[in-house]
Amino acid sequence: MKKYTLKKSAFPAVLKGRRTVLRKHHPKEANAVFAAIDKDRVRLGRFLPWALLTKTPKHTLAFIAVSLEKWKIRDSFHYAVFSADGQFIGGIGLFDIQWDHGCAEIGYWLTQDAEGQGLMSDAVRTLEAAAFQKKFHRLEIRCDPANRKSSAVPERLGYHLDGRLRQNKHGTRGWHDTLVFGKLGPEKF
Numbered sequence: 001m002k003k004y005t006l007k008k009s010a011f012p013a014v015l016k017g018r019r020t021v022l023r024k025h026h027p028k029e030a031n032a033v034f035a036a037i038d039k040d041r042v043r044l045g046r047f048l049p050w051a052l053l054t055k056t057p058k059h060t061l062a063f064i065a066v067s068l069e070k071w072k073i074r075d076s077f078h079y080a081v082f083s084a085d086g087q088f089i090g091g092i093g094l095f096d097i098q099w100d101h102g103c104a105e106i107g108y109w110l111t112q113d114a115e116g117q118g119l120m121s122d123a124v125r126t127l128e129a130a131a132f133q134k135k136f137h138r139l140e141i142r143c144d145p146a147n148r149k150s151s152a153v154p155e156r157l158g159y160h161l162d163g164r165l166r167q168n169k170h171g172t173r174g175w176h177d178t179l180v181f182g183k184l185g186p187e188k189f
């Protein structure tokens with residue numbers, strides 16, 4: 001039996017979707033990223049505990065520094081998401097990469113002002129296309145079932161609901177479940 005392995009190569013620094021542009025994080029964007037998090041902290045923090053811990057631009061700068069280090073060693077690939085008109089609207093990343101198995105997880109967040117316009121669906125579609133082009137076999141998106149806006153993205157993009165992990169996370173609302181959506185490379189069309 002032939003062993004499945006991917007070449008552990010970096011992703012492009014810029015990915016262009018139909019309506020979004022994904023750019024590898026850069027320290028010069030730390031203030032804009034922090035301002036967006038700060039403005040939406042309570043809303044984001046309901047489902048993303050890191051938002052509550054990001055209290056100063058220095059915290060955002062530290063995240064960007066770590067993400068750039070992880071990019072170098074091919075551990076994860078995090079992008080700032082911009083609308084077509086150049087406005088910062090959120091973040092997206094490919095992480096928990098299992099190179100030997102061709103699997104990874106996609107995570108994302110979006111500013112409230114950009115919700116409901118299909119922009120995150122475009123960003124996810126763009127990142128998944130890059131991953132499948134690199135011959136990844138499986139991509140996952142995980143989210144809290146109470147976060148309907150987040151779970152609508154994989155549903156809209158043809159991901160299969162593979163399961164529900166019961167009370168596997170503890171956050172601001174206590175124990176909660178996680179939905180696991182998956183898409184296989186052959187299912188991308």
